Amino acid sequence: MFKKVTSILLAFIMVLALLAGCSKPKEEDNGKLNVVCTIFPQYDFIRAIAGDKVNLKMIVPPDKEYSSYKPSKKDYKAMEEADLLVYVGYGLDDWCKEVIENNKNENFNYVSLVDICDHVLTIDEEGNFQSSMLSFIDSYSVIDSNVWASISNSMVIVSNLSAWLCNLDSINEAFYKENARQYMENLAYIDSQYVTLSNNVSNEVIDVKNPLNYIYADYNIVPIQETKLQELGVNTMQSVSKSDFENGVTYLDIVKSNFEKLKNV
DSSP, rough: OOOHHHHHHHHHHHHHHHHOOOOOOOOOOSSSSEEEEHHHHHHHHHHHHHGGEEEEEOOOOOOOOOOGGOOOOHHHHHHTTEEEEEEEOOOOOOOOOHHHHHTSTTSSOOEEEEETTTEEEETTTSOOOOSSSSOOOOOOSEEEGGGGGSHHHHHHHEEEEEEEHHHHOOHHHHHHHHHHHHHHHHHHHHHHHHOOOOOOOOOOOOOTTOOHHHHHHTTTOOOOOOOHHHHTTTTOOSSSSSSHHHHOOOOHHHHHHHHHTTTTT
16 A cells, blocks of 8 residues: 555656746856755765756765754855755754745745655654655654655655756756656666565554664565664665765665665565
8 A cells, every 4th residue: 555655646746747847047156056965865866866967965974873963054054055955854854944944034045945755655653654745844743754765755755856956957857857767767676676575564563763664664574673784784874884975875776785685684
């Protein structure tokens, strides 16, 4: 059911991506959009979709835990001057509140805001799925915000980000859409591999702090304790190492590697 509903949402977002008005001119700078992402997964999605067509910055550095990160004045300046700010929501990056509140001020540089939890299915503290069309950073319950762990959710997020880029930069619309299409094809293939991990377990108790809840739910897998995940070397993408980041590791690399580790459990 989760996969089916997510597919419907994906189709809906894809229609929005195709119909999105692409009329807003790019800001004066070096002719490129300034895109700021709070953490690695959405940074990598934008990198895959937009390539060198945008100026891209990630706020939380490699090897840093995002939930406890304290942005610098330079970070705030980058967020405030962005054309597009992509954050997680549900209190995970609460420090975006200041930028969001300032964005309501007519004298403030307008920033387009994207909460990656919008339009995806999220898991609450009781293990229930709920749709989040607008999560709003100020009104969240206890939600597992590691939504990128779900490959299906990531398809929706990529489609949504592509639509936003098109809306802000019509010149490169075809480029963004084609890259997003190819990326989602890769995600769909990886999804077909993960399906083979299913051991048809359902109604397991959800630990909202477990970073792979969405994988267990999507594919009916027995939940694996976080300590065991660490022993296996599973990368939850809550942070990436500095060496991996400098070597150009991608979201696709990580989910492929995780599959190889999980299939032997």
